[in-house]
Amino acid sequence: MLKSVLCAAMICAAPLLFAPQASAQQHAGWRLQKTAPRPDLFADSRPAAPNGLSDGRVATRATGDIRAAWYAEPTRRYRHGVIGDDIEAGALMVRTATGAELRVSLPQSEVFEDVTPRLADLDGDGQVEVITIRSSSRRGAAVTIYGLRRGALLQKATTPFIGRSYRWLNIAAIADFVGRGGKQIAYVQTPHIGGTLKLWSYTGGVLSQLDTLAGFSNHAIGARELRLAAAADLDGDGLLELAIPSRNRRSVKIVRFEGGAWRLLARLPVRSSVRRMAASASAAEPQIFIELRNGDAYRVRHASK
Ligand SMILES: [Ca+2]
Numbered sequence: 001m002l003k004s005v006l007c008a009a010m011i012c013a014a015p016l017l018f019a020p021q022a023s024a025q026q027h028a029g030w031r032l033q034k035t036a037p038r039p040d041l042f043a044d045s046r047p048a049a050p051n052g053l054s055d056g057r058v059a060t061r062a063t064g065d066i067r068a069a070w071y072a073e074p075t076r077r078y079r080h081g082v083i084g085d086d087i088e089a090g091a092l093m094v095r096t097a098t099g100a101e102l103r104v105s106l107p108q109s110e111v112f113e114d115v116t117p118r119l120a121d122l123d124g125d126g127q128v129e130v131i132t133i134r135s136s137s138r139r140g141a142a143v144t145i146y147g148l149r150r151g152a153l154l155q156k157a158t159t160p161f162i163g164r165s166y167r168w169l170n171i172a173a174i175a176d177f178v179g180r181g182g183k184q185i186a187y188v189q190t191p192h193i194g195g196t197l198k199l200w201s202y203t204g205g206v207l208s209q210l211d212t213l214a215g216f217s218n219h220a221i222g223a224r225e226l227r228l229a230a231a232a233d234l235d236g237d238g239l240l241e242l243a244i245p246s247r248n249r250r251s252v253k254i255v256r257f258e259g260g261a262w263r264l265l266a267r268l269p270v271r272s273s274v275r276r277m278a279a280s281a282s283a284a285e286p287q288i289f290i291e292l293r294n295g296d297a298y299r300v301r302h303a304s305k
């Protein structure tokens with residue numbers, strides 16, 4: 001009886017056919033448990049970006065040399081239109097700790113193909129990095145980092161552009177996947193046409209790629225929603241797990257960066273495609289919630305919890 005109740009409430013992990021048996025056994029125990037929807041986790045109370053994109057917000061921080069960042073100078077000059085409309089941003093704005101507002105305007109051949117910039121101290125030096133998605137009309141998207149140097153807003157580092165027009169990427173999470181106190185950038189390159197999960201670190205002023213793994217998508221083409229992945233230490237082993245949809249978004253994959261590489265822990269099928277994901281803010285009990293397009297909601301669980 002108990003077993004049948006549990007089976008009804010959970011969707012079981014599909015076997016990892018390509019993984020060594022020992023690996024599959026070691027990482028058994030990941031489940032999706034149906035739960036009540038948590039719209040509160042997706043509410044965005046950040047102020048609208050002044051003179052910005054219609055859905056752009058102001059990202060803020062309480063500490064550091066940069067306290068706020070947003071996109072400005074809406075433009076139709078790059079007609080890709082994969083994130084809700086074909087209006088992208090021509091400029092990045094920041095507000096510093098002293099209250100100064102600084103701007104970087106891109107050349108006509110580029111836009112920020114993004115909604116709201118992200119603020120993080122990636123390398124732990126106390127200076128804030130602004131993490132953006134910048135697209136070239138001829139070479140597609142890149143992750144580009146900005147920051148302050150001697151009071152000026154400058155590009156600090158960038159990944160290469162993907163290499164072709166109309167090729168996009170979506171940032172999945174910015175967190176300490178390595179487990180040494182910094183924060184790395186996890187993103188999916190070309191999430192609409194067979195996405196590759198990448199992890200990049202920013203140290204010593206340089207962005208470097210740590211690993212890549214194929215078979216992911218964290219965006220539905222045309223959708224405004226960009227939050228299709230979330231990270232948390234769900235099994236309490238001290239390393240973050242990243243929950244992120246499979247290539248067709250009909251499964252949730254659980255991956256972890258360990259031993260210098262992404263490791264696939266589980267692939268959990270779902271009955272509708274993934275619409276969005278969020279981690280709960282509770283440090284005492286880290287959880288990841290998943291909402292499907294049919295309205296069903298799940299949370300990721302590990303048998304150890
Ligand atoms: Ca920094």
Ligand SMILES: [Ca+2]
Nearest residue numbers: 233235237239
């Ligand atoms: Ca963990």
